[in-house]
Amino acid sequence: AGDRFDAIYENIFHRPITAPKSTFSIDVDTAAYAKIRMYLTQNGSLPRPDAVRIEEMINYFSYDYEPPAGDTPFSSQLSVSDCPWQPTHRLVRVGIQGRTVDDERPPANLVFLIDVSGSMQSANKLPLLKRSMKMLAEQLGENDKVSIVVYASASGLVLPSTNGTDTQAVLGALSRLSAGGSTNGGEGIELAYDIALENFVPGGSNRVILCTDGDFNVGTTGTDELVRLAADKSEHGVQLTVLGFGMGNHNDAMLEQVSNRANGNYAFIDSIAEARKVLVDQMQGTLVTIAKDVKIQVEFNPTTVAAYRLIGYENRMLKTEDFDDDKKDAGEIGAGHRVTALYEVIPAGVSSPMLPEIAAADELKYQKRKIKKNDDDDLLTLYVRYKEPEADVSKKLTFVL
Numbered sequence: 484a485g486d487r488f489d490a491i492y493e494n495i496f497h498r499p500i501t502a503p504k505s506t507f508s509i510d511v512d513t514a515a516y517a518k519i520r521m522y523l524t525q526n527g528s529l530p531r532p533d534a535v536r537i538e539e540m541i542n543y544f545s546y547d548y549e550p551p552a553g554d555t556p557f558s559s560q561l562s563v564s565d566c567p568w569q570p571t572h573r574l575v576r577v578g579i580q581g582r583t584v585d586d587e588r589p590p591a592n593l594v595f596l597i598d599v600s601g602s603m604q605s606a607n608k609l610p611l612l613k614r615s616m617k618m619l620a621e622q623l624g625e626n627d628k629v630s631i632v633v634y635a636s637a638s639g640l641v642l643p644s645t646n647g648t649d650t651q652a653v654l655g656a657l658s659r660l661s662a663g664g665s666t667n668g669g670e671g672i673e674l675a676y677d678i679a680l681e682n683f684v685p686g687g688s689n690r691v692i693l694c695t696d697g698d699f700n701v702g703t704t705g706t707d708e709l710v711r712l713a714a715d716k717s718e719h720g721v722q723l724t725v726l727g728f729g730m731g732n733h734n735d736a737m738l739e740q741v742s743n744r745a746n747g748n749y750a751f752i753d754s755i756a757e758a759r760k761v762l763v764d765q766m767q768g769t770l771v772t773i774a775k776d777v778k779i780q781v782e783f784n785p786t787t788v789a790a791y792r793l794i795g796y797e798n799r800m801l802k803t804e805d806f807d808d809d810k811k812d813a814g815e816i817g818a819g820h821r822v823t824a825l826y827e828v829i830p831a832g833v834s835s836p837m838l839p840e841i842a843a844a845d846e847l848k849y850q851k852r853k854i855k856k857n858d859d860d861d862l863l864t865l866y867v868r869y870k871e872p873e874a875d876v877s878k879k880l881t882f883v884l
Contacts, residue, residue: 508813515539537795590626598695615758623647634671635664697734713745723747768817
């Protein structure tokens, strides 16, 4: 079957005079980086171009951004530099940093949904998954609850909700897992969410952690059906973390879409070191959501910018009007998480080989508005819209470069 990826069509240049605003949903996924690393270091082959989601490559790393002050959940980190591949262009970095949470994290109600189908037998799948889960089990405390649901030909509860301090029960259940049978992902997801809702902790972190290669081949197998199912379940306050494993039949396209629609995040585990990074070092951020439906909108100034393009985030793009629409779903951000996006900018007055294709867009007759005198050397304004974790109405932050 081969690994499956969604096609990526690179963002094109836009002119601020006709399209002043660039809008997208934030993304803190890192799966693409670890997946590409696996191709290069374990397989000795280049990945397919569609495996390379640039925003996940950039967001894989930690950057030393200033944390926000006061009660605001985000600070912004805006900068501009030369563009390495087009010396006359500029590279703009738009960064937002989420606040960290120093106090005790809220209690967690975790349901592991583990794929034990035949395709999970190889060493970099179920055996690596078990070792990863053991590391996470050791992080849990007395306020936490953990359950394990497995799915293959049939779905079942192998560990009912158990106190986080009962590490032996968790490790015992993990050690009994073995791979065999075909995969019915939908049935497992239904059961896992039911268990999560039965043990729901108000004000806590309620999360299904789906561990799979995504090779669903019976029951609810269509990506659309699974995505709809995950989106529907996410409305009840249960979030989703997707951990992808393996290569050869890894359905990256579906796992990314499921995590996007289910208020989730998506990481790929290619090694025990990556498991430690995702499940131990970054678990605080994963379990503590500081803001949801986080959207970014950048407005470019036509007097200083001839054209711009967003690098990456192709499948996170939103319409301009989606930014102010609180019904429009967007990404969640955890404590201490940061998001970085890069724009390639052609400054006003620079002749560039990239400009002719878009110069045909006629100047708009009514757009020649006067820019306020003190604004005319701005490059851009960044708007961040977000909701508090329990809120239905969004707030907006504004930053200027």
